[in-house]
Amino acid sequence: MEKGTGRTAKRGEGARRRKMMKCPYCENKKTRVIDSRAVDEGGSIRRRRLCEACGGRFTTFERRERVEVAVLKGDGHLEAYDRSKLSAGIYMACNKRDISEEVIESVIDSIEEEIMRAQSKEIDSSAVGRMVMERLRGIDEVAYMRFASVCKKFDDASEFQKEYGELKQFDRSA
Numbered sequence: 001m002e003k004g005t006g007r008t009a010k011r012g013e014g015a016r017r018r019k020m021m022k023c024p025y026c027e028n029k030k031t032r033v034i035d036s037r038a039v040d041e042g043g044s045i046r047r048r049r050l051c052e053a054c055g056g057r058f059t060t061f062e063r064r065e066r067v068e069v070a071v072l073k074g075d076g077h078l079e080a081y082d083r084s085k086l087s088a089g090i091y092m093a094c095n096k097r098d099i100s101e102e103v104i105e106s107v108i109d110s111i112e113e114e115i116m117r118a119q120s121k122e123i124d125s126s127a128v129g130r131m132v133m134e135r136l137r138g139i140d141e142v143a144y145m146r147f148a149s150v151c152k153k154f155d156d157a158s159e160f161q162k163e164y165g166e167l168k169q170f171d172r173s174a
Contacts, residue, residue, distance in 0.1 A: 023051035024058050069115055070122045093147035097140050107135045
């Protein structure tokens with residue numbers, strides 16, 4: 001039964017009305033899925049597609065829609081949660097370090113999942129920063145220090161030394 005029309009759609013009719021996935025090579029709308037599998041422990045679906053016009057193959061990902069969360073910034077204003085901002089900060093901290101993209105994406109995914117599991121419509125930016133530092137601490141000291149220096153707004157080298165001392169103290173106790 002089609003929504004609001006009181007009639008039953010014929011097979012394939014709905015597909016013609018939906019927006020189709022365009023081929024990135026030739027912009028053709030006639031593509032078909034040739035392989036589909038769950039990734040990210042069921043959080044996403046990876047689809048391999050084939051363009052019926054040019055024969056090009058490409059991959060698309062489908063993710064569940066995220067809950068709308070607002071981030072409370074240090075100056076008191078609210079900003080919509082943005083995965084790309086979280087990602088940019090973590091990638092910047094990990095720049096030129098021997099940390100795989102897979103590890104970085106896993107960190108981003110785990111932080112995002114923690115934020116969403118909290119089921120709160122609002123989260124403090126400092127709480128997000130602590131989540132990042134907690135994960136980077138166990139991955140790479142330099143990436144941790146880079147992120148901590150921005151997150152904690154270090155003013156001079158003595159703050160780096162103090163934080164590094166705390167990092168080493170944490171390592172000894174763990």
